[in-house]
Amino acid sequence: MKESIVLFTLVLLIGATTRSQNISEIYKNEIIKLEAESGYGKLNNWEDIFSTPDFSLITHLGLHNQIAVAPEGSVFMSHKYLPEIWKFDTKGNFVKKFEPKNSKPGNSPTMPQVEGIFNGKYFFTINGYDGIQFFDFDGNHIKTLSLDFSPANCRSLENNKIAVFGYIPWKNRHSKRIIIIKDFISGEEIVIWSQIVNNKRGNMVVNLNDGSKMNLSIPGSSPIPRMATSKSGNLIIAFPDDGHVSVYSPEGIEIKSFQLKIEAVKIAQEDIDEYYNAGKSNVGRFEKRLKESGNFSNEEIEDMVSQYKVQLEKLRDKNVYPDHLPYFTNIIVDSEGNLLVFEYTERKHKASNKFRVYSYNLKGEFLNSSSFVSDEYKLRFSSHSFIFHNNYIYNVAEKKQGSGNLMRLVKFKVSE
């Protein structure tokens, strides 16, 4: 009997060890195939869950269904258009929904965003001006940490600390980008990075006849720094502008820094032409959406569409764009603590849905280069919707084939 117990324990240990090595080993493959776990969320009516609301009623934007995965595997998801948080159980089935405080439409220009898990027992959200709200896994509000600026995203750190990136309005259409580390218990905070940026960079601002303004975004301009939490609970900040990475302790002390060896994708004339043509083909849809909003008179819509067309012509000028795209798009830390740096890819890779992934350990050492692919789903590589958890990947992804709303919460197994 004792021999059986020892043997069983050994098998478990070997099994666990083998499994924990899987992710690092798997990056040696040029392509990493993700296979959706069958039966995950099988009780859900995905059409209802991801139903698209009437756009004419929507005045607020939300992020693309951000998620956080609790230690036991339940998932919390923020809605793209509604001020709601949804809870899914460990099998991916919808459990319930609830609204964070002050999250009614009109209270904030954005929807509440699920940002992560704190101390293994709370999940937390941000929503415009309402600071950081913490909830237990039943959705009960625990605490709100107030902020004197607008948060854009947060990361949970060790030692009861939380890192926050946000914006402060500045004069002459500038804004101050800021990263702080805040103490959950005392509320004390320290600023570890800040930068004043011109918001005209990255946007075309047009004065309309009635005194209002129209903004058009320009791709690849003015990217924000990306944050992630290392396995040991430190803060990783990566700067897409120059490919620099810094690691900070929860107390805000810079521990190490290194430079990513990534070559930025140049913006070619063909890219500019494609962007211009896409904008041109959308004139009708822009006008239709303006009418649907019900906010503008016919004269105002005429002025807006006319100005849009004028700005489109300016988008043909190469000088409007930066020389190259930022060095990377996002960073994500996997279950083993490797830092994955997602690159921009050339447009020719679009059809295959292949995204190259660079893996680094926290010494800044380059390990390999790879790609995640899924036959069944169009993957979304955002740090809040592509989550590693116990060697699985949770993703809010879109089915490649089918009809109706194809968005799904998917749990992927990683295989070679």
Next chain:
Amino acid sequence: MNCLSNNKIQEYIDNELDASELSLVSNHINSCEECKKLHFELLADISFVNDALSVFKTEPKNIPSIEKYSDIKKVSVFRMPIFLKVSAAVLFIAISISIILAYYQKPEIINENEMMYYSLMNDSDPNEQWHDNQMLITISNKKNEIVFSFLMDNND
């Protein structure tokens, strides 16, 4: 003529009287015992003071005589009427304000809502935005409040 005051006799000693008064005072001192006595006393005081000061061995200074008020030439001064002064002050302030307004540009404060909208473009997958040619259009009113937003891409 009544007896002279101390001040008048002192002015006589200091040669500060005009010609007509000098003659009258001189005649009176010579004819009045009281005033003559006072004159001597004042001269004695001056002598005493000079003796006392002589220890400093200072060279005598030639102090210019005081010009009489009647000898000062009157200069005609143009006094501006008060309403002109007030008008000039108002005009100066108005010009100053006009210059300040002409060259001062009111700082344009970006709205927090607007910044959050910009962050939306950054927080989704930028590679997807790049491939889908996504463009975020926002319209803000005079109060800088976002009243319309539209994320256009190839897929909608």
